Amino acid sequence: MTKRVSLFVTCVVDQLLPRAGLAMADVLKRVGYEVEFRTAQTCCGRPAYEAGCREQARAVGEHFLAAFADAEFVVTPSTSCASMLRKRLPELSGPAAREVAGRVWEFSRFLVEIAKVEDVGARFEHQVVVQEAEGLNCGLRLLGHVKGLEQLPMSDWAGSGDLWGSCEPVSPGLVNRIVGSGASHVVGMETERLLLLRRALQRGSHAIETVHLAEVLASR
Amino acid sequence: MTKPAEIRGHVLANLDHYLAELEKQLTGQGGKVVYLSSADEVADYIELLAREREVRITGGVEDIRRHVERLEPRVENYLQGESSAAAEVLPMAGGELDISAAAFLVAEAGAICLAGQRAGGAGPRIQIVVAGIEKVLPRMRDVAVFLPLLDAGDTRFLTGPRRAGELDGPEELYLILLDGGRSELLADVEKRDLLRCVRCGACLPGEAGGDAVVCPVGIDIESLPLLLREEAPAEVGGWKFRLWGFVMRRPRLYEFAGQMLRAFWREEWGLPAPPSKTFRQSWREGKK
Numbered sequence: 001m002t003k004r005v006s007l008f009v010t011c012v013v014d015q016l017l018p019r020a021g022l023a024m025a026d027v028l029k030r031v032g033y034e035v036e037f038r039t040a041q042t043c044c045g046r047p048a049y050e051a052g053c054r055e056q057a058r059a060v061g062e063h064f065l066a067a068f069a070d071a072e073f074v075v076t077p078s079t080s081c082a083s084m085l086r087k088r089l090p091e092l093s094g095p096a097a098r099e100v101a102g103r104v105w106e107f108s109r110f111l112v113e114i115a116k117v118e119d120v121g122a123r124f125e126h127q128v129v130v131q132e133a134e135g136l137n138c139g140l141r142l143l144g145h146v147k148g149l150e151q152l153p154m155s156d157w158a159g160s161g162d163l164w165g166s167c168e169p170v171s172p173g174l175v176n177r178i179v180g181s182g183a184s185h186v187v188g189m190e191t192e193r194l195l196l197l198r199r200a201l202q203r204g205s206h207a208i209e210t211v212h213l214a215e216v217l218a219s220r
Numbered sequence: 221m222t223k224p225a226e227i228r229g230h231v232l233a234n235l236d237h238y239l240a241e242l243e244k245q246l247t248g249q250g251g252k253v254v255y256l257s258s259a260d261e262v263a264d265y266i267e268l269l270a271r272e273r274e275v276r277i278t279g280g281v282e283d284i285r286r287h288v289e290r291l292e293p294r295v296e297n298y299l300q301g302e303s304s305a306a307a308e309v310l311p312m313a314g315g316e317l318d319i320s321a322a323a324f325l326v327a328e329a330g331a332i333c334l335a336g337q338r339a340g341g342a343g344p345r346i347q348i349v350v351a352g353i354e355k356v357l358p359r360m361r362d363v364a365v366f367l368p369l370l371d372a373g374d375t376r377f378l379t380g381p382r383r384a385g386e387l388d389g390p391e392e393l394y395l396i397l398l399d400g401g402r403s404e405l406l407a408d409v410e411k412r413d414l415l416r417c418v419r420c421g422a423c424l425p426g427e428a429g430g431d432a433v434v435c436p437v438g439i440d441i442e443s444l445p446l447l448l449r450e451e452a453p454a455e456v457g458g459w460k461f462r463l464w465g466f467v468m469r470r471p472r473l474y475e476f477a478g479q480m481l482r483a484f485w486r487e488e489w490g491l492p493a494p495p496s497k498t499f500r501q502s503w504r505e506g507k508k
Contacts, residue, residue: 014499053465
């Protein structure tokens with residue numbers, strides 16, 4: 001019997017970064033999963049939670065819980081939305097939420113810990129820097145098996161405030177360090193910051209591209 | 221008194237004393253100490269200083285203000301995960317003038333501890349350090365208690381401008397002590413302890429893992445940040461989130477809103493232009 005995963009692409013990927021969601025689906029199929037997309041899904045509730053509107057965060061979180069109540073594995077491309085669902089939603093919504101939220105997996109962690117694959121047969125012949133993110137370890141292990149990919153060192157990412165989702169503008173210092181690294185691509189797992197970074201790089205007319213980890217893993 | 225929580229409690233109870241000592245020491249060593257009440261005032265001050273020194277700085281007062289708010293956010297904002305843990309320098313005018321945040325200030329030594337910076341190098345000609353008034357510690361050895369909490373990387377200590385015969389250090393050193401609502405917080409018995417925060421980040425979303433976290437400086441993080449978060453909606457405009465929540469629980473309405481986003485997208489929003497199709501549109505087409 002084929003194992004089945006349910007995608008939670010998040011509102012950001014649905015609206016602004018669909019390629020990342022499609023790439024994630026491709027990779028999951030490639031490693032042997034049947035992939036479904038539930039159209040009732042919208043958002044995890046994080047924007048309201050971060051703004052302090054716990055009531056609305058809970059309401060939208062419970063919409064998520066209802067939509068995925070019977071899903072065995074829910075896989076999402078955003079580290080901070082995964083964190084919202086796994087850690088914050090149970091605080092707002094109680095034990096029932098903990099049960100569903102425990103079945104939510106950030107994409108890279110799902111591949112490494114559940115699917116138990118690190119080499120997905122990807123080829124990506126570029127020099128990249130990797131965006132700092134929560135739970136980066138699994139992402140790095142997957143990238144380590146990508147043929148042709150060279151990861152360049154970049155210091156001080158953590159000091160830039162670019163760790164988890166927020167609407168803070170990307171700091172000029174971070175952009176400068178990325179440009180200085182000589183990389184052609186920034187690979188990321190935190191979609192909101194990745195988008196803001198894309199915008200900041202475009203504004204500065206830098207030819208550096210931003211790609212989601214799933215897009216790197218899907219390319220061959 | 222060697223525990224972080226004890227030291228921070230002691231500092232807050234004697235804040236005026238330690239600030240006076242810091243000012244006396246640092247001024248004696250040739251630094252200039254300025255008290256300002258808001259990020260707006262800091263931005264105006266720096267802009268004026270740059271003009272007087274004929275240093276050309278990129279961006280205007282507004283850029284400086286935003287940078288200052290990033291460097292030295294209010295404790296409430298910091299605890300709500302709205303700002304970075306570690307400081308970042310904004311070099312301006314090609315290394316002529318730097319605006320940095322202090323990790324700590326040391327009263328006894330009149331010293332400023334900058335964390336997360338590259339060691340060595342001549343540094344800027346004019347060094348400006350912005351620090352919340354609560355950043356002060358009594359003695360040099362207290363720094364050793366707190367630095368490990370910060371995971372700060374390299375640190376630099378400034379004790380004044382460059383003296384005759386010294387090889388590096390700034391020609392001018394300004395320490396801007398920023399109030400920014402902190403003295404109000406200090407007067408509020410329920411929230412005063414927030415000022416103990418040294419921005420170690422252990423309690424922040426994305427860092428802590430949602431498991432039980434013990435705050436090293438003894439802030440009751442279980443209840444205080446929650447108290448702050450629940451106060452916030454009045455400020456952020458509750459009706460906007462009620463509307464948002466209404467839409468997000470109705471997938472068809474959400475999809476319609478996504479189409480509106482595409483139709484009315486504006487450059488100024490600060491996000492890249494949305495692609496022509498959403499994920500769900502592409503998915504539906506792929507399934508046909």
